[in-house]
Amino acid sequence: MKLQSLRRTALGTLAAASLVIGGAVSGHAADSPQPGAAAEPVLRDLAAAKGIYYGTAVTASKLNGTYGAVVGEQFDSITPGNEMKWESVEPTRGSYNWSGADAVVDYAEAHGQKVRGHTLVWHSQLPGWVSNGSWTADSLRTVMNDHIAAEAGRYKGRIDHWDVVNEPFNEDGTRRQSVFQTAIGDSYIADALRAARAADPTAKLYVNDYNVEGINAKSTALYNLVKSLKEQGVPIDGVGLQAHLILGQVPSTLQANIQRFADLGVDVAITELDIRMTVPPTSAQLTQQKAEYKAVTNACLAVARCEGVTVWGFTDSDSWIPDVFEGYGAATPYDENFQPKPAYYGIAEALGWSDGGTNPTGACAVTYTVQNQWNSGFTAQVTVKNTSTAAVNGWKLAWSWPAGQRVTQAWNATVTQSGTAVTAADAGYNAAIAPGATATFGFNGSWSGGNTAPTAFALNGTTCTA
Structure with missing residues (x-):
């Protein structure tokens, strides 16, 4: 029963x-x-x-x-x-x-x-x-x-x-x-x-x-x-x-x-x-x-x-x-x-559940660009696009560094790092991302041996298209 x-x-x-x-x-x-x-x-x-x-x-x-x-x-x-x-x-x-x-x-x-x-x-x-x-x-x-x-x-x-x-x-x-x-x-x-x-x-x-x-x-x-x-x-x-x-x-x-x-x-x-x-x-x-x-x-x-x-x-x-x-x-x-x-x-x-396509995996897209790089550091910009049909109200974007880079300074987001794992949280004033809209933040980082870009990002726990 x-x-x-x-x-x-x-x-x-x-x-x-x-x-x-x-x-x-x-x-x-x-x-x-x-x-x-x-x-x-x-x-x-x-x-x-x-x-x-x-x-x-x-x-x-x-x-x-x-x-x-x-x-x-x-x-x-x-x-x-x-x-x-x-x-x-x-x-x-x-x-x-x-x-x-x-x-x-x-x-x-x-x-x-x-x-x-x-x-x-x-x-x-x-x-x-x-x-x-x-x-x-x-x-x-x-x-x-x-x-x-x-x-x-x-x-x-x-x-x-x-x-x-x-x-x-x-x-x-x-x-x-x-x-x-x-x-x-x-x-x-x-x-x-x-x-x-x-x-x-x-x-x-x-x-x-x-x-x-x-x-x-x-x-x-x-x-x-x-x-x-x-x-x-x-x-x-x-x-x-x-x-x-x-x-x-x-x-x-x-x-x-x-x-x-x-x-x-x-x-x-x-x-x-x-x-x-x-x-x-x-x-x-x-x-x-x-x-x-x-x-x-x-x-x-x-x-x-x-x-x-x-x-x-x-x-x-x-x-x-x-x-x-x-x-x-x-x-x-x-x-x-x-x-x-x-x-x-x-x-x-x-177990076979689907959310009906209203919020599919990949309902966000991330563009990661290294704008400037020198012998031990770099500046990068990240743009997050909400590709779903619902607004995002408060966000955290997570990724892992493939080559051991470290964030040293950030703007338009609060960025924390533990080992290779990085989390960027909204700065309050940019917490809302309407459907089809974007949020952009940037940071300075350090690197040694390589500065390969991350290959995977997750917005509030869900994988994005990179």
């Missing part, structure tokens, strides 16, 4: 709060789309039309207000970020707290969504009585199986996929020496999968790990595990590729890796996608992030047995990245104020 009308009523016009102007997200709020503008994309509907799901990890306590409305509107699968982990549901042996997990499952059912259960057996976020216990193989196997029976049994028939075993490998492909590995040995994974099948015969059972998105030693170890489990008749239905990625480092072998797992006869899912970058992000970084979210989504779409994609939190306000990776963030498709970022539109485009 899609619950279309319920979702539309719950969110109203929230998704239109970031106007698409000149092919870019302006960041200005509005109560409704502007005349002639296309409707904002709904990811869950686009994904369903392509035969996959698009999901997000959630925090149960936040499933209300704007946060809850976006989750219900945009996603057709949700994963509890922490509420189903062992320390949350069984803090002491045989004593359970289901409140958070129940809230997530109840919300999903009320909004016509699938649930990815996460996770039954993991080396991390274990209660102390498990991680610090003195176990024999038999005693820990009993505890593990009892826990799986209790949790998977409670939600029998209500969970679409279970991450039964999470992160069993080290980076070099050897087995992680978790309490389960050291006490039970290699067989703990098969034991856990069998216990999960007994507890919930209809849920699809996955092994999930990170840094296994491309073809490497760790993903090959996972591949060999799945192959062995299949040969033994152990119930395993799928492989989860977490995809906690870094901007500029999406593996080139992602699609091929998905395909080789599919060729083993199992499903594949992208389970925890985020793409982190240094913060604060530049427009050029956000443009690249859009392309990379689109690329990951396309890789899934290209393989018939890729079931879907889950982002690990849809908003930067609910992302784990800043707390773990100092200096990094902005990893999700929405900003901290629940406004869609270019990445959101990249996902939508991969």
Whole structure:
């Protein structure tokens, strides 16, 4: 059940709060789309039309207000970020707290969504009585199986996929020496999968790990595990590729890796996608992030047995990245104020969305001219033309230097630079660019070894014709 009308009523016009102007997200709020503008994309509907799901990890306590409305509107699968982990549901042996997990499952059912259960057996976020216990193989196997029976049994028939075993490998492909590995040995994974099948015969059972998105030693170890489990008749239905990625480092072998797992006869899912970058992000970084979210989504779409994609939190306000990776963030498709970022539109485009041509990619054109050059410096002029049918109200133009140049002085724009990434923002008096009109600014710069012109520009996050 899609619950279309319920979702539309719950969110109203929230998704239109970031106007698409000149092919870019302006960041200005509005109560409704502007005349002639296309409707904002709904990811869950686009994904369903392509035969996959698009999901997000959630925090149960936040499933209300704007946060809850976006989750219900945009996603057709949700994963509890922490509420189903062992320390949350069984803090002491045989004593359970289901409140958070129940809230997530109840919300999903009320909004016509699938649930990815996460996770039954993991080396991390274990209660102390498990991680610090003195176990024999038999005693820990009993505890593990009892826990799986209790949790998977409670939600029998209500969970679409279970991450039964999470992160069993080290980076070099050897087995992680978790309490389960050291006490039970290699067989703990098969034991856990069998216990999960007994507890919930209809849920699809996955092994999930990170840094296994491309073809490497760790993903090959996972591949060999799945192959062995299949040969033994152990119930395993799928492989989860977490995809906690870094901007500029999406593996080139992602699609091929998905395909080789599919060729083993199992499903594949992208389970925890985020793409982190240094913060604060530049427009050029956000443009690249859009392309990379689109690329990951396309890789899934290209393989018939890729079931879907889950982002690990849809908003930067609910992302784990800043707390773990100092200096990094902005990893999700929405900003901290629940406004869609270019990445959101990249996902939508991969899923087949088009804005109807009112704001196409390339709805701006940039002319870059070096007016004067000497042995260590140069003067350049940049003209930005709005080639769309809507006015641009406030602009930032981003590019990267191909030869390490640096801006030393600018006029008619405020220019900032971080490494090779440059952003020029309007000077206030030239913030508005009417359809067909231009804005021009200039700067002095320094160079050494070469002064090659930039080849790509982005206006408010959208690629321009150069």
